[in-house]
Amino acid sequence: MHELGIAGEILDIALSEAERHRAKTVSEIRLRVGVLRAIEPEHLSFLFGHLAHGTPADGANLSIEEVPVHVDCAACGASEARSFVWECPRCKGSSIEVTGGDSLEIVSIDIQV
Numbered sequence: 001m002h003e004l005g006i007a008g009e010i011l012d013i014a015l016s017e018a019e020r021h022r023a024k025t026v027s028e029i030r031l032r033v034g035v036l037r038a039i040e041p042e043h044l045s046f047l048f049g050h051l052a053h054g055t056p057a058d059g060a061n062l063s064i065e066e067v068p069v070h071v072d073c074a075a076c077g078a079s080e081a082r083s084f085v086w087e088c089p090r091c092k093g094s095s096i097e098v099t100g101g102d103s104l105e106i107v108s109i110d111i112q113v
């Protein structure tokens with residue numbers, strides 16, 4: 001249920017942004033979420049809609065872009081994966097470094113004044 005906390009944080013940020021610009025409504029919020037966060041986009045949208053009920057962000061569309069894990073492989077270079085990996089998804093080499101995939105970032109918030 002960690003999506004509930006995240007939905008609440010996103011709502012707080014969107015509402016303070018709306019207030020700062022004296023906006024009447026928040027129409028869309030775009031997010032980039034790393035796949036390692038294991039967030040179910042539909043679940044997050046549902047919870048957000050529930051929390052936003054009766055606020056200026058009521059009915060706002062949550063647009064969620066999933067960001068893959070970045071794998072740096074000593075043998076074949078760089079590739080991407082959909083989850084945490086212990087070997088290179090391309091050449092199966094074990095000399096790899098896994099980075100990214102755990103970000104949670106609000107890209108933009110669309111408001112209507």
Ligand SMILES: [Zn+2]
Pocket residue numbers: 073074075076077088089090091092093
């Ligand atoms: Zn490789």
